[in-house]
Amino acid sequence: MTITALPARTALHRQLGRPSLAQPRTSGSSALKPLPAASAPSPTAAPHAAVRAVPEGTEARGFVLYVGLGEDAAAEDRVELARLVTELRALTSKLAPSAQTHAAVALAPAGAGGRDVDVVRRALGDPAVQQPAAETDPGIVIDLTRKRVAIGDEIAPLTYREFELLQHIVLREGSTVGRCDIIDALWDADADDRPNERTIDVHVRRLRAKLGAYAEIIRTVRGAGYRFDGHADVTVLASGPSPDRF
Template sequence: MTAPTPVIAGAGSDKLRGVSPDNVARGFVLYVGVDEDTAAAAGTSLAKLAQEIRAFAQTLVPQAQSYAAVAIAPSDAVGTPLDVVRSTFGDPTVGNRQRQEAVRIPAAEQRPSGVLIDLARREVHLDGDTLNLTFKEFELLNYLVENGTRTVGRDELLGGLWSNADEVPNERTIDVHIRRLRSKLGRLANTVRTVRGEGYRFYEHPEVVVWAAPEYSI
């Protein structure tokens, strides 16, 4: 549920540790850019390739747990096969090089309007600007978006988003976070609405787009 964290090699060893002292390396992601036709030409398939890589990792470290998923993207997706895979799975660093290589166009033409909620990258953009949401503000928005067909009560939000907190907050905490979230959403703040006596609800709006990375597991 978090973006990739930079790591550095430990002094005098090949072990990795997080840049922050509170973080440690817990695993890794291997992106492989290859389509089914290319895999077939090599006498294999994406599913078989993923399964064989997982099996090989298991022989190296029997205790290792693994999960494989195939990236599903439009056939005309822009970028190299590896860029498309990374983008599909929400790698927040893949856009850096693509933005540098993009054709320059007038600023007035490249700034989109409205709100883009990118669940894969855990980012929210308003009129082209990235909003500086806190972790809990995004979690609240994400929860409401994923349950957009119904009203979500305060008790459910507390139980779902603060269940592991050292100190359990009260309903006032939810109200404060919602108020700050709405403030950052600006003119489209009414997409997160209060249902009096029941809780909160996310409402669709023509200027609000929600993105999520499609995938299926193997």
């Protein structure tokens, strides 16, 4: 009978990670030799230099964490903004008990485009984000010299008579101009197309329609006529003597 117990036991110990009985035993002075110690770092090695995140002469006093999370995205994540804020503040207090926290919710018009985090940064005045230029009213320019009216980049399609009517009222800023005065100033006494007072109202209505958003610069004075009052959005250009007929 062949004896195979020793090899089988050796294989078993190899599987269990135990020392095998078949391994040679260390004897003599080599058994007392200490194991080599782990190499220690060289005393001449330079330590890592501290990195400052702020310019010299300043000190860090805290940080801002912008969180972009719209209401729809929060609903998909099944989390409420209030709960998220509460847990973040609690975590901060746990890690840094001396920290002071302040939370602010950024609001934006419904349907506003762009990434949520960018909207938050703009709303909270992040100086690193370029603020969109505010839309300014281009205003209206009444050029009496060139006989034209510019509304922004567009030229209002006024007829010659409509411009004369506008000019006559504008040149008398702050004064009420009666309908009869307009007729006498803009039409000859024997003109075939000389209108009546009701027709003047029609001319003014057509003029206002072409002035668009600035239609109300020609105000109606009930029972008296019309008046123009100066406004910051209205610029009147004129050079030389008045082009009006007095």
